[in-house]
Amino acid sequence: MKRNSRLSAVLHALMHMAEREAPMTSDDLALCLDTNAVVVRRTMAGLREAGIVQSGRGHGGGWHFARPLADISLLDIYNALGEPIVFQIGPATEMPGCVVEQSVNRVIGEALKDAEAMLMARFAGTTLADLAADFRVAAKRCRADTG
Amino acid sequence: MKRNSRLSAVLHALMHMAEREAPMTSDDLALCLDTNAVVVRRTMAGLREAGIVQSGRGHGGGWHFARPLADISLLDIYNALGEPIVFQIGPATEMPGCVVEQSVNRVIGEALKDAEAMLMARFAGTTLADLAADFRVAAKRCRADTG
DNA sequence: TTTTCATGTAACAATAATAGTTACGAATCG
DNA sequence: CGATTCGTAACTATTATTGTTACATGAAAA
Numbered sequence: 001m002k003r004n005s006r007l008s009a010v011l012h013a014l015m016h017m018a019e020r021e022a023p024m025t026s027d028d029l030a031l032c033l034d035t036n037a038v039v040v041r042r043t044m045a046g047l048r049e050a051g052i053v054q055s056g057r058g059h060g061g062g063w064h065f066a067r068p069l070a071d072i073s074l075l076d077i078y079n080a081l082g083e084p085i086v087f088q089i090g091p092a093t094e095m096p097g098c099v100v101e102q103s104v105n106r107v108i109g110e111a112l113k114d115a116e117a118m119l120m121a122r123f124a125g126t127t128l129a130d131l132a133a134d135f136r137v138a139a140k141r142c143r144a145d146t147g
Numbered sequence: 148m149k150r151n152s153r154l155s156a157v158l159h160a161l162m163h164m165a166e167r168e169a170p171m172t173s174d175d176l177a178l179c180l181d182t183n184a185v186v187v188r189r190t191m192a193g194l195r196e197a198g199i200v201q202s203g204r205g206h207g208g209g210w211h212f213a214r215p216l217a218d219i220s221l222l223d224i225y226n227a228l229g230e231p232i233v234f235q236i237g238p239a240t241e242m243p244g245c246v247v248e249q250s251v252n253r254v255i256g257e258a259l260k261d262a263e264a265m266l267m268a269r270f271a272g273t274t275l276a277d278l279a280a281d282f283r284v285a286a287k288r289c290r291a292d293t294g
Numbered sequence: 295t296t297t298t299c300a301t302g303t304a305a306c307a308a309t310a311a312t313a314g315t316t317a318c319g320a321a322t323c324g
Numbered sequence: 325c326g327a328t329t330c331g332t333a334a335c336t337a338t339t340a341t342t343g344t345t346a347c348a349t350g351a352a353a354a
Contacts, residue, residue, distance in 0.1 A: 002312045002339055003232070005239035011251045012239070019247075025329065032245070036314055041330065057330045058322030085150070085311095088235040088340090092152035092159070092180070099289060100166070100179075103282035104158045107273065115266040122258045135250035142246060149310055149341045172300065183343055188301065204301045205351030232340095235311095 004084050009033055010043050010077060011131065014053075018069055018132045023062030043081070050080035069132055074123035086116050151231050156180055157190050157224060158278065161200075165216060165279045170209030190228070197227035216279060221270035233263050 013029045026037040026044075033040065044063060047053045054066045065072075078084070090112070091105045160176045173184035173191075180187065191210060194200045201213045212219075225231070237259070238252045 003237040008238045012248045015247045085235050088232050090150040091155045100162045101159045111269045115262045119262040208300050
């Protein structure tokens with residue numbers, strides 16, 4: 001199975017938007033992400049419904065933020081994407097009849113639940129402004145190295 | 148994509164084995180797991196190579212433990228299965244050229260790495276004996292409820 | 295020794311999720 | 325009106341997991 005890269009992809013797109021003033025079209029972003037404009041629209045649709053970004057049609061249209069970067073957490077993004085499944089590993093049966101299997105599912109399920117809670121807390125505590133700042137530091141360091 | 152249920156499945160199988168004295172055949176286990184004997188052999192093969200279980204052919208053959216349950220951690224099992232990929236979410240590109248994408252990958256990647264480390268620590272601290280004890284408590288409670 | 299039982303393994307099919315593509319409709323701006 | 329851009333449905337491609345068939349190998353029982 002392919003891994004779900006929508007969270008990374010949409011963050012990548014949003015960071016490019018953050019570096020610009022004018023709205024970016026789906027084609028612009030598709031070029032940045034090395035993918036297709038329809039994939040961009042499909043992914044961004046959830047963010048629009050969540051009030052994170054807005055889209056405009058026609059000339060001068062495209063995607064732009066609906067609120068400040070510091071007011072958008074990675075958890076907001078994750079939720080807007082439909083809370084994609086975090087773990088690739090999981091139980092064989094959701095509601096097993098076998099009591100042995102129930103016991104195994106409980107132990108593994110709790111471990112996964114705790115790990116997921118930790119991840120979500122981390123997402124909740126990171127904003128797009130943090131991400132943008134992290135990028136600017138890295139970009140500066142990169143320029144210093146090559147210059 | 149289907150989720151990888153090998154860890155849960157093999158733990159389910161091992162718990163059934165733990166409840167028995169004699170070796171269990173792949174067909175026995177396949178019946179317990181509601182799957183195919185070949186799937187059982189394929190999955191158990193890694194555990195055999197890791198010295199966790201042993202298999203015997205012919206009459207009286209089948210699967211049995213190679214060492215005490217208390218000496219086998221869930222991490223041992225996880226490793227024996229070939230360390231299956233934990234997360235379904237992940238980066239779009241492993242080694243991106245775009246510095247923006249690199250920055251996003253770093254932030255998300257570290258969050259996932261920490262969550263995975265926490266999960267592995269939990270697996271390392273749980274043995275099959277713990278799992279079996281957990282099951283016996285649950286089974287006892289179940290009998291008390293219904294009786 | 296022959297038969298039966300059981301694992302070992304390769305090869306292929308079935309299932310399911312993600313991502314990419316094509317096509318066309320709808321809205322907006324000049 | 326016409327160019328641009330989003331919105332969306334439908335289909336294809338790719339890939340991982342799981343299930344199935346077939347046959348070889350080894351070990352114990354008859």
